[in-house]
Amino acid sequence: MKEMTAKQVAEFVIEKKDLFILDVRNESDYRDWKIEGEKVESVNIPYFDLIDGVGPALEKLPKDKQILVVCAKEGSSKFVAESLEEAGVANISYLQGGMKSWSEYLYKAEVYRDENVKVYQFIRVGKGCLSYMVVSENEALIVDPSRFTGIYEEEAAKDGVKITHIVDSHLHADHISGGKELSERTGGKYYLMRSEGATFDFNALEEHDEIVFEEVKLQVLAVKTPGHTPGSVSFFVNDKLLFSGDTIFVGGLGRPDLGGKVAEWAQDLFNTVYEKVASIADDVIVLPGHYADLDDEMNEEGFIGDLLGNIRSRNELMQNKNKEEFVDMVVANANTETPPNFEEIVAINRGVIKAEAEKQQELEIGPNRCALHHTH
Structure with missing residues (x-):
């Protein structure tokens, strides 16, 4: 058998x-x-x-x-x-x-490599969550880590590098972040927006417009992308890679309805797309925090991501809409189905409550419901 x-x-x-x-x-x-x-x-x-x-x-x-x-x-x-x-x-x-x-397995794919950096993507195939390791010389940065911190430590050890920086693009609502634990285990600095309301010690991204180490220059783009929270950010690395969190997906945009203020937050999303993201070049590689459909969103190179120009060309919401049209489309596409257990998961990520491993496992079971898709 x-x-x-x-x-x-x-x-x-x-x-x-x-x-x-x-x-x-x-x-x-x-x-x-x-x-x-x-x-x-x-x-x-x-x-x-x-x-x-x-x-x-x-x-x-x-x-x-x-x-x-x-x-x-x-x-x-x-x-x-x-x-x-x-x-x-x-x-x-x-x-x-x-x-x-199935919910917990992480599949590793190489995303990018040049003389200064290499980037790995960790695909949580059963959940639709994505996390990343950016390696340069002797150091590594982890983006949006899952709670399975061991895999990042193992991969850093394989590469002979030390995890020195850990960032979360926002306070996640569909899975438990490994950011704080990974920081405690490795001594790496953990960064999050102060406006997300976490109750433990961390480095506030409001005070770090840039994170620089080895041959990496990471710019923090404070984008009002209400994936789940108005305090979302994206990370722009070496002017080539945009770690877009829950702002831009290969197949859509972050959903602004979880806070119950869909029309209001859709206006923030409009400003992000048409002011902040509009200035970023078409040849930048977008690496999102989630995906909805592996078959649609995994590219021929075997990772989830695409050039910003390709995403713009497919996504109607990003094509010369005025604010009123944009908000109307977002409201029409708003997904009323929230991620399972999202209030409890947010409370854990904020440090307000604690949960044993088995409880964390139970809370995370189920699909990812973070994207505003159906916008093609």
Whole structure:
């Protein structure tokens, strides 16, 4: 009986290999969030319908594809996979650690390299979150780190560099930041906007228009992009790379509706797009904090990102709109569905409450809902 790791599943998704998934979670959980990909097919048959026998699943499974059984934590999928194997189904595996492990896996891709810097992107495939490591000579900067701080330490060690700077583009609402913990573990300086209201010690980005180390010059663009918060910033590195947080995505803009002030914050977003971002050159590479659709937004080089000019040409909201038109379009596209547990996650990121690892895991389960897409 084979198990498949989240890493192996991510390779199927990213490399566009055929995979058929039998998801045995409850229908509502499956509808809300599932493993998706261009060559991924899935069917949902709840575990309780298969306890007395896997007959209902047999007629729905293909004969010629790798089949993966998936549940929340592993146990149910292992039972179903074993039963299917006994019934003669070949090429069957179950997902080790279930959807919890899928939510937590980070896939590393190289984004950029020149004589001064190299940049890695960490793609949280099951969640749509992106974080980055910028390496120059003996130092590294981490952008929007997840709570899985070990991976950044491991990758820095592989490169023989020390993590000296850690930045968050805003106070995240869909996942728990690893910024503070990574700072404590590595001694790197942690930066966040003071206006985000964090209650612990950090370096306020209001006082650091630039962060300079080795051959890196990072400019802090204080952009009123209300991804979730009016205190969002973007980071412009060496005039070549724009780490856009929740401001600009490959397929859309940050959503300004989570604070319940969609029209008001949409005006701030307009000013950002047409004043601050308008002055940035078309050949700058935009590296966002999230993505909505891996197949649409991953480029041929294998990372999520695009030239700003390409994003402008695709995104109707960024094409010569007046403020009134822009606000009307944003309001019309406003997504009423908030990220699951976002108030509790924000409170943890602010330092107001603490949560044990298991609780953090539970809070983060589910999809990313941070982008204002459907704006093409």
